[in-house]
Amino acid sequence: MMKHSAIIIMNTEVAGSDDVELVYTLDEAITVVGFGKFQALVLAYAGLGAMAEAMEVMILSFIGPSVKSEWGLSSGQESLLTTVVFAGMLVGAYSWGLLADNYGRRMGLLSVAVVTSLFALLSAFSPNYISLVLFRMVAGIGLGGGPVYSSWFLEFVPVRNRGFWMVIFSTFWTIGTILEASLAWIIIPTLGWRWLLALSSIPCFAALIFYFLTLESPRYLYLNGRISDTHNVLKKMAAINGTELPPGTLVSGRKNEEYTPSENTHLLSTRKHETEITKSPFSSIFTLLSSSLLKTTLLSWAVYFGNSFSYYGIVLMTSELSSGQSKCWPHANEAADDSSLYRNVFITSIAEVPGLVLSAVLVDKVGRRISMVIMYSLGFVFLSPLIFHQHELITTSLLFGSRMFIIGTYTVAGIYCPELYPTSVRTTGVGVASAVGRIAGMICPLVAVGLVSGCHQMAAVSLFEVVIIMSGISVLFFPVETKGRKLSDIVDVNN
Numbered sequence: 001m002m003k004h005s006a007i008i009i010m011n012t013e014v015a016g017s018d019d020v021e022l023v024y025t026l027d028e029a030i031t032v033v034g035f036g037k038f039q040a041l042v043l044a045y046a047g048l049g050a051m052a053e054a055m056e057v058m059i060l061s062f063i064g065p066s067v068k069s070e071w072g073l074s075s076g077q078e079s080l081l082t083t084v085v086f087a088g089m090l091v092g093a094y095s096w097g098l099l100a101d102n103y104g105r106r107m108g109l110l111s112v113a114v115v116t117s118l119f120a121l122l123s124a125f126s127p128n129y130i131s132l133v134l135f136r137m138v139a140g141i142g143l144g145g146g147p148v149y150s151s152w153f154l155e156f157v158p159v160r161n162r163g164f165w166m167v168i169f170s171t172f173w174t175i176g177t178i179l180e181a182s183l184a185w186i187i188i189p190t191l192g193w194r195w196l197l198a199l200s201s202i203p204c205f206a207a208l209i210f211y212f213l214t215l216e217s218p219r220y221l222y223l224n225g226r227i228s229d230t231h232n233v234l235k236k237m238a239a240i241n242g243t244e245l246p247p248g249t250l251v252s253g254r255k256n257e258e259y260t261p262s263e264n265t266h267l268l269s270t271r272k273h274e275t276e277i278t279k280s281p282f283s284s285i286f287t288l289l290s291s292s293l294l295k296t297t298l299l300s301w302a303v304y305f306g307n308s309f310s311y312y313g314i315v316l317m318t319s320e321l322s323s324g325q326s327k328c329w330p331h332a333n334e335a336a337d338d339s340s341l342y343r344n345v346f347i348t349s350i351a352e353v354p355g356l357v358l359s360a361v362l363v364d365k366v367g368r369r370i371s372m373v374i375m376y377s378l379g380f381v382f383l384s385p386l387i388f389h390q391h392e393l394i395t396t397s398l399l400f401g402s403r404m405f406i407i408g409t410y411t412v413a414g415i416y417c418p419e420l421y422p423t424s425v426r427t428t429g430v431g432v433a434s435a436v437g438r439i440a441g442m443i444c445p446l447v448a449v450g451l452v453s454g455c456h457q458m459a460a461v462s463l464f465e466v467v468i469i470m471s472g473i474s475v476l477f478f479p480v481e482t483k484g485r486k487l488s489d490i491v492d493v494n495n
Contacts (some may be wrong), residue, residue, distance in 0.1 A: 092144020
């Protein structure tokens with residue numbers, strides 16, 4: 001545990017006395033409290049939300065073919081089921097971010113849980129195609145709240161090994177994808193797609209039930225001047241962890257904290273100029289596009305777009321290459337059936353586990369930027385041979401490798417982006433970046449499903465390769481490395 005260095009204030013208001021008062025800031029308190037049982041409970045809840053989101057997104061790979069067969073849908077109508085979910089996530093990612101930044105993380109968590117659980121379950125009772133599309137779109141709005149879970153958890157974690165614990169948080173997404181692939185393998189052939197939708201909504205309802213045990217982010221409270229509430233949360237954290245708060249009084253670090261600028265500090269300055277926090281949604285967007293954050297914002301959008309496009313492309317291509325291979329290649333293995341689809345999706349879902357392990361190893365050793373560049377490069381290498389038709393075993397192996405590395409970049413970006421933004425606009429910044437990623441998710445089915453099912457595999461894979469290259473280049477231009485840096489609270493928009 002890092003040593004606490006208290007700030008000492010000399011009180012000379014009383015004549016003839018020099019009283020020494022010990023005070024400490026939020027960052028110092030979180031460092032001293034450390035990562036313990038309390039953070040593990042926060043991780044469990046945030047991870048439950050991430051797992052629920054993963055299951056509801058991954059389900060798109062399985063219900064599409066089943067619904068298409070039952071209701072006689074066209075390929076375009078099948079693709080629309082995926083597109084409307086990402087359209088909803090586009091709206092939700094922005095909306096929930098604004099809500100959480102302006103009215104608290106817990107308000108965001110509650111709203112996300114209510115919308116997602118209700119409409120995820122209603123989807124299972126859809127009487128026709130139109131109602132299924134509408135229910136899935138609204139469920140998608142709820143699923144757009146993923147950045148609220150990640151930002152909420154991040155704000156409880158000490159600086160030391162923060163990258164590692166954010167990777168651990170990301171493993172819940174992988175658990176969700178593997179669980180969904182397993183459920184689909186068991187449920188769809190026996191009970192059908194409606195039961196899969198119903199059972200997959202259980203984690204969403206669990207997030208709603210356990211919401212009432214959550215606490216507000218101390219960093220959000222601290223930023224908004226609610227020092228007493230912040231202190232109460234910190235006391236609960238220390239009590240559950242079996243530690244103690246630093247001696248003295250909690251104070252606002254923006255006035256007493258020593259400020260040592262680095263060469264990149266001007267990008268995320270939290271000390272030189274303070275700005276008034278406002279509840280206007282437009283002010284949050286203006287802040288993201290201010291001179292201080294414009295470069296970071298645009299690069300984040302590029303990376304999130306590339307990550308979503310390539311990740312969901314690989315997921316959907318796995319389904320399409322498994323189900324449509326023999327049609328496009330007469331001499332291909334004729335054994336590509338439903339069992340092959342579930343098996344291949346399950347195998348490639350397992351690929352996320354070594355991808356997360358690699359992320360955990362790299363993120364706090366070589367930093368966020370270099371980690372992403374390494375994994376983009378390796379993902380590109382594994383995807384390249386799929387420009388040409390390959391044997392089913394080789395195809396599955398290459399998709400396994402590419403998904404392993406792309407989930408790595410996805411994970412590190414999910415750590416890096418919240419660290420780049422200050423508390424005042426953190427969930428909005430990550431939410432808007434995620435919304436841009438959802439645009440990629442909306443476009444992706446047209447490529448993965450449309451081109452591959454139309455026997456244009458070379459064109460589809462080539463496009464994914466170009467997107468990966470552009471994302472890797474974008475990472476190199478990020479202005480600051482956040483490894484080992486404290487989270488900032490207020491952005492300077494006066495530069």
